[in-house]
Amino acid sequence: MTDTIEFASYIVERLKQTGVKQVFGVPGDYNLEFLDYIEKDPVLNWVGNANELNAAYAADGYARIKGGLAVLVTTFGVGELSALCGVAGSLSERLPVLHIVGAPSTRMQRSRALLHHTLNTPSSFTAFTDMSKQLSCSMALLNQVSPDTPNGYVDAFDETLRQCLTQCRPGYVELPMDAVRAVVSTRGLNVPLPDSHAAPSLEALRQLTPPGTPSPINKLYKDFGFFEPKPDEVTEHVVKIITRLYEGAQRPIVLVDACAARFGMGPIIRHLVEACGIRFFTTPMGKGILDEHHPLYGGCYAGRNSLQPVRDEVEASDFVLYVGSLKSDFNSGSFSVHIDDAHAVKLHSYTTQVGYAEFPTTDIRHVLPLLVGALEGVKSERPRVLGESLEQKMKQGRVATLVNRPEGTDIVHKWLWPRVGSWFHDNDIIVTETGTSSFGLLPVPLPSHASYNAQVLWGSIGWSVGATLGAALAAEEEPDKRRTVLFVGDGSLQLTVQEIGTMVRRGLHPYLFVLNNDGYEIERQIHGATAQYNNIQMYDHQLLLPFLAGKNPATPFESHVVRTQDELHALLLDDKFNVPDRIRLIEVVMPRGDAPEPLLLQARLTAEANSGH
Structure with missing residues (x-):
């Protein structure tokens, strides 16, 4: 490689170094020249979405399945604003999405030219970046970097990329048109980029403070005139405290939440629970991170919105290692989690809470690996009893099971979710829309290597269709063949249905289960059971694939409609149906007003919370 390179080529090389192969977005005149570099690259693939919101989803x-960076490219103003709802979801749920925005040239911006896609106000060239500032962990505003500054473009871009990877949050890059062909040094390409699953440097921990958190620990020590300990000393101290708490516990458990997946902690947690014989549970956002058929698995815990045996065991524990917690309302049964803070240890990125004390500059990626050896070395008098797995309890009829069919022939939620749970393959990628789908699968044990994906915290309606496209593309990059399975309601589908056309164009073969219950059922359960605002225009779902595939589809397709339990049961048993060689849409007709039990309970909890009682 030469000593210099065009800046757009530098960006392309950096993206490939992170393992990215797919680039999502929509073309616009301010990003077209940059897209030329993506299109001519033999590794990167331009996906080309139906709109920017879908591209962000x-x-x-893609980031969820890859366990790493995803890239989104939009154009200035109209394009970037369309994507912001999806970017906000990635911030909320801790996903590293790099948002690159093609922008007018620095000359045009300095002259305040009245260009298309601007607001016709004095803030036309700053308003959009100000909007993204609240949704980004770092911003590379290249229009503010002098082209005469040595490596200015490179340094700004690399810093935002590093922060995006380290913090698992979105980063924002404004790429003026005249920066695309600027000549920069290639030296930066020799500097390794961080891995979001690897522990960040201790110096990075010292400098980083996530948005909205108090000042880091060094200010505390400075204010009181004490010698400031090094971050690694604090980490070792925290591990000793946690180990002492664990030594005295009689009923320890591990509770696994969303950020454990974001930072790649699943294998380490599994090693920990197996080495120590500790029972483990997941939250709704942590579902699928560990093997749900493991004898140490106790179930999915969300406070009052949990199966009673799960709730009893979790709330009777006297030591809770809470890994990567995000205690949102839907993730905690409207904040009904009943775990005594006095014996809870909460591992986060950049901080650890032990009881009522907090230790900034300690990171889950540093603390958890050290805990494995420390807790494994504890000699305990506790009997190493595995207890009953959730699967065993289901077989004994102590929780909901497939065995007892409900009366009638209608496909109802009580029957549907255990049935599809038994249909899943071992390594399926499962995507569920916020609503009946995500709540329906919560109590159902998934196959050992399945990936469960739901946007529990942000909960943007229609997210799952776009996310399925990204997940299926990520699965195509893996050596093992994996099916991608979507469950989406008829109402949610209407917001992002265009992206099914992109799936066809890219030759993908997901299973698209559309739950047709005549409207927004989750909203009806929360409020407005008969209100007009929860109704939708009914589509003919059997025409969607022929319409979106067009006259020359890139992949074969087929559609099914099932109205009875026997029809769906027969379809799921069909050998040809189980070969993922085409895109399939399965319309599942369900009675209006029926909902899974976890959703019914969450609706009551939400109503109580909203009423203030």
């Missing part, structure tokens, strides 16, 4: 799904 797809990038979100």
